[in-house]
């Protein structure tokens with residue numbers, strides 16, 4: 001279990017294909033409001049946040065992207081990567097309006113763990129989408 005109180009940086013990883021048409025607004029809104037996958041983040045605690053995509057199937061580019069983030073925050077802000085947490089977007093982890101979960105999800109989890117980063121799952125969770133998932137229908141609006 002990752003304790004987000006021990007983190008300073010949140011790196012939201014989103015599906016590269018989905019981001020061709022999605023701005024990521026609902027992920028940011030969920031973070032700002034501390035809902036969905038961000039509900040455990042204290043509202044009165046400031047976090048730095050950046051978003052990036054997996055780089056495209058099969059997600060292998062993510063390793064290089066995360067390594068770059070890790071090097072940069074260590075070099076420029078003297079922050080070690082154990083203060084960083086990766087949060088996988090709901091369009092990667094769940095059935096949704098755009099598609100089923102990422103077919104490379106297990107690979108991406110292993111890749112992130114192998115790179116030495118803590119990882120959490122989900123970002124925006126809409127009630128409508130969850131109801132449709134519960135009913136076996138995937139048709140969410142942004143997560």
Ligand code: SF4
Nearest residue numbers: 015016054057058102
């Ligand atoms: S690897 Fe998964 S998350 Fe990345 S682009 Fe492909 S389907 Fe999307």
Ligand code: SF4
Nearest residue numbers: 022026027091142143
């Ligand atoms: S979870 Fe929703 S808002 Fe976030 S990147 Fe995916 S589709 Fe866009």
